[in-house]
Amino acid sequence: MKEVNISDLERKFEERIAAEIRIEPNDWMPENYRKTLIRQISQHAHSEIVGQLPEGNWVTRAPNLRRKAVLLAKIQDEAGHGLYLYSAVETLGADREETIDDLHTGKAKYSSIFNYPTLTWADIGMVGWLVDGAAIMNQVPLCRTSYGPYARAMVRVCKEESFHQRQGFEIVTTLAQGTAEQKAMAQDALNRWWWPALMMFGPSDAESKHTEQSMRWKIKRHTNDELRQMFVNATVPQAELIGLKVPDDNLTYNEEKGGYDFSDIDWDEFWQVVNGHGICNKERIEARKKAKEEGIWVREAALAYAEKRAARRKQAS
Amino acid sequence: MTKPKALFEYLIRHADDTMILGQRLSELCGHGPILEEDIALTNIALDLIGQATELYEYAAQVENKGRTANDLAFLRLEREYKNVLLVEQKNGDFGKTIVRQFLFDNFQLLNYTQLLNSSDAQISAIAEKSLKEVKYHLKHSSEWVIRLGDGTEESHQRVQESVDDLMRFVEELFFQNEVNELLQEDRLIGDCEEFKQQFYKNVNNVLTEATLTIPEIKYHQKGGRKGIHSEHMGFLLAEMQYMQRTYPGMEW
Amino acid sequence: MSNKEWPLWEVFIRSKQGLSHKHAGSLRAADAEMAINNARDVYTRRSEGISIWVIESNKIVASDPDDADALFEPSNSKVYRHPTFYTVPDGVGHM
Secondary structure (H helix, E strand, C coil): CHHHHHHHHHHHHHHHHHCCCCECCCCCCCHHHHHHHHHHHHHHHHHHHHCHHHHHHHHCCCCCHHHHHHHHHHHHHHHHHHHHHHHHHHCCCCCHHHHHHHHHCCCCCCCHHHHCCCCCHHHHHHHHHHHHHHHHHHHHHHHHCCEHHHHHHHHHHHHHHHHHHHHHHHHHHHHHCCCHHHHHHHHHHHHHHHHHHHHCCCCCCCCCCCHHHHHHCCCCCCCHHHHHHHHHHHHHHHHHHCCCCCCCCCCEEECCCCEEECCCCCHHHHHHHHHHHCCCHHHHHHHHHHHHHHHHHHHHHHHHHHHHHHHHHHHHC | CCHHHHHHHHHHHHHHHHHHHHHHHHCCCCCCCCHHHHHHHHHHHHHHHHHHHHHHHHHHHHHCCCCCHHHHHHCCCHHHCCCCHHHHCCCCCHHHHHHHHHHHHHHHHHHHHHHCCCCCHHHHHHHHHHHHHHHHHHHHHHHHHHHHHCCCHHHHHHHHHHHHHHHHHCHHHHCCCHHHHHHHHCCCCCCHHHHHHHHHHHHHHHHHHCCCCCCCCCCCCCCHHHCCCCCHHHHHHHHHCHHHHHCCCCCC | CCCCCCCEEEEEEECCCCCCCEEEEEEECCCHHHHHHHHHHHHCCCCCCCEEEEEEHHHCCCCCHHHHHHHHHHHHCCHHHCHHHCCCCCCCCCC
16 A cells, blocks of 8 residues: 555656656655755755865965955855755755764765865966856756755855856956966966866766766756866867967867867876865865864854853743 | 154054954854854955955055055055054954954944044045944854853853953054044044943943953053064965065056 | 754845845754844845844744645635636726
């Protein structure tokens, strides 16, 4: 009897997905759908939070008042985006602090791009232009993802992200049009960030273990390779416009497919960094752990005070 | 001393206060102990850097030597920075960051309120805009002082230690010399002695609610307004000025 | 103990005078003041609001999705509640 019920629910669920009806927190959903979402959304949230660190590395050294304010506002947005996404995770019955603990123990992943170091001011430009650019490619389709709270969080995120890429491109453009030293700084940064940015779209479709199911459930709307191609097509002309060279000798425009052909990605490097052996993996997690540990007494104090005050108010009334 | 020189000096003092505190808070960006507070402190940092920008811009205009707001913010020598010692003190734990902010917010609130009456339209405009921001900063920091002071035994002890440590820098907020006297003649600024009592009363009210006490201070620390800083300042500036010093004269 | 969390709050924002408060999202805070402050910093960084409501998430009573048919389907058949149900002669203008 119960079997019939479950398959009935599953059928109804699949019908809603097919009809593009959003799934909401209290609706019945297959356990795997829930797990996939928790994994993906918390990974996304962690990426926003860890993503603050490479940029935070330059906020105290930003070259002028305007850049400092913009960078602060941008990093603050990342924290906000992390919060929106953790909220979405919590609607699935997952606990924010537990998902954060999973990040700290290495059980949960975050975007590998943030394990690359930001070495010069030009890197901050690249993070905005390329990293946020790639993130936007990924995120815009997620505004239509099948899970309501995730889709709504992404609508907010995308709206706010729109200035991030522009400010990055503005930084890079200023450098590309600046002194020889500045132009070299920009080119060097592009050389270092181009390939990691392409890796952000994840393993190739043939290797991606989650893509197929996620596409069927309309959690994902495009495959990794499709998004990567879209990104290359959009970004190469931008580099040309400001006189920077994309570090790929095989880059050619393919009329037939209406997009660029490009070299194979160094997947060994990709897996090395994903598996925790990038230059900054350890520092990034240490920094987040430290922040959490230093907050314990503060969280406890605020809670103790709230309880005390509630008790006092009760007594008074 | 001429009046424009005095005005320049006065603007620089307060621009440096907000700039250096903004710089300190920005160190925490991405490292705050609680995600929501990370966002709140960054907001405050942004407000302070915004205030600094307006004050530097006006100072540059008053000086009229072709220096820009950025030149003033990033290209002076340590001895030329005139911020109070309080704002350059290290962040410490969250409690110390909050107490430093709380003391500064209290001063800013009363000072900007007084500056609303400035005979200089630009100063009163800056004061009016900043005051809205400062009211929120003070609400935020006061609430936290109370939570931490009246929270757990550990938080009480930690935050009391921060109060004990930072109170010695408070008197310097009220530093005045011939610069102030000159500007007071034309009512460009007020006499901060007038609100000093109110300041201590306000601070004391919140600390009392927080079950904290103001320590007896025998020796007040001052020097910042004359450009004589604590040892922390050089490192802070080395970081803040890194780009401008390494790549002189470039646009970013 | 270290993982004892602050309560979850739901945030509602009025974006401008004349509009009702709309659910914006949720956040964690130890008390109501903090929830308001955090809501301001998290959800109105771009002047999205002029008024904020917060309420602890566990204080919200929600309808059960399993009851959705019983609760909401009956009204689908009551088309006479909508003005387009009625025909009025041409030339009557706006009504």
